[in-house]
Amino acid sequence: MEVITKINEMRTKVFSVKDSKKSIGFVPTMGALHGGHISLIRSAKRENDVLVVSVYLNPAQFDNKDDLDEYPRQLNEDIELIRKEEADVVFAPGTEEMYPDGFCSYVTQDKLTDTLCGRVRPGHFKGVTTVITKLFNIVKPDRAYFGQKDYQQNAVIKRLVGDLNMDVNIQVCPTVREEDGLALSSRNKRLNPDERRSALCIYGALLKARAMFASNITDAKEIIEEMTAMIKNTEHTKIDYISIVNDYTLEDLSSINEKALVAVAVWVGNTRLIDNTILE
Template identity: 50%
Template sequence: MEIYKNIQEMKSYLKEMRKEGKKIGFVPTMGYLHEGHLSLIRRAAVENDLVVVSIFVNPRQFGPGEDFERYPRNIEQDIRLSQEAGANVLFIPGINEMYPEGFNTYVEVKQLTETLCGKSRPGHFLGVTTVVNKLFHIVNPDRAYFGQKDAQQVIVIQRMVKDLNMDVEVVVCPIVREADGLAMSSRNVYLNSEERGQAIVLFHALNMAKERIEQGERDAMRLKKQIEMMIQQQPLANIDYVSIVDGENLEEVKEINHKVLIALAVKFGTTRLIDNMIVEV
């Protein structure tokens, strides 16, 4: 497996691979890889000739007081797991490599970033779209793989790719969950045993909502209240938001009569977890 830390060296290598006609699949990550990441790498390995994985904890998508400094890192483990899952190339740039002195250019997607996590974490998506844009230009992949767990991020990146006429296919892969339903996340390591036990309420609440819709519930506000009540039964849960939005434009809906995204962000202790479910009507 090739490992690069320098942008120009990375670009030169991939340029040669493209000359050989290789299709490139790309999995951008912030490291501390878990089964969710590995599922993306495995799928990329099946669908492409060459799989590139980036590991970069992007400081520009963390707000003041967020967990950039303590975000979990284990680069040796990431290298081993990436290779075992089928990665051919690792790109592990430093902060100064990605954001050299004088860096002052950002890519912003409007509207879609002003709700859900964008409302709770101002500036977060500005950091996400900027770094993903840079990574797409560095790797120039045929396909890029993202997990459905970060549903808003996926929709924002799809819009950016479409609006900027980027020649990359955004492949969205299903949420990977623990045996009890908790969505896999690098941040799950922050949870103590009591918080971890209560966090599965997110998956139960989403399933309850899906069942209610299948049974004929169409009032989004009423269903939202039911979700909130279920989550609030867990004493350590502190709701950031519960939203039922249009599955395309992320606008809040009053009546559930088409594809909707049910999205949650809840803190357990100091750990903020997100989860979601798409429901077709």
């Protein structure tokens, strides 16, 4: 397995792969890898000739400096985890490589970034769309792999690829959870034991929404009120948002017809966690 830190070196590797007519599967990560990342890596490994995993903590998508400073960093451990999965390349550039002095070009998107996390994290998705555009231009993957937990991010990236005619297929894989239902996240490492127990209310609220919808309750406000009460009654939590939206446009719904996305963002202590489920 090669570990590459320079863009020019990564491009040279990509040109060699493309010349040999092999497909590239790409898993972009911000490091602090967990079982969710590993599931993406394994899917990409199965479905492509060459597997590239990037590890880059992108400062441009953090709207809160403290959140960036506290984000787990474990590059050496991440590289070893990726090596065990028999990836071909780890691309781990530094910020001076990705955003050199004088960098001033950003990719922005309207509509899909105005709701959910975009509403409460100004500038976040501009950082996401910019770094993903850069990574796709550098790695030139045939397929790129993301987890459903980041539903809005996936919707934004799919639209980015379509609108800008990028030749890459976006693969969204199921959310991976702990046995008790908590969605795997690099941020989970920041929870103390009491907060970890409290965080279970997020999945519990999503299950409540599913149960209500299964009982033919389709009023979004009623479902959100029940979810809100469940989370508010749990220690160490503060709701950022609970929304029920169209699964394609991400626009708020008042009533659920055939399909909807229930998306949640909750602060547990000083850690912000997101999760979602589809009702259909």
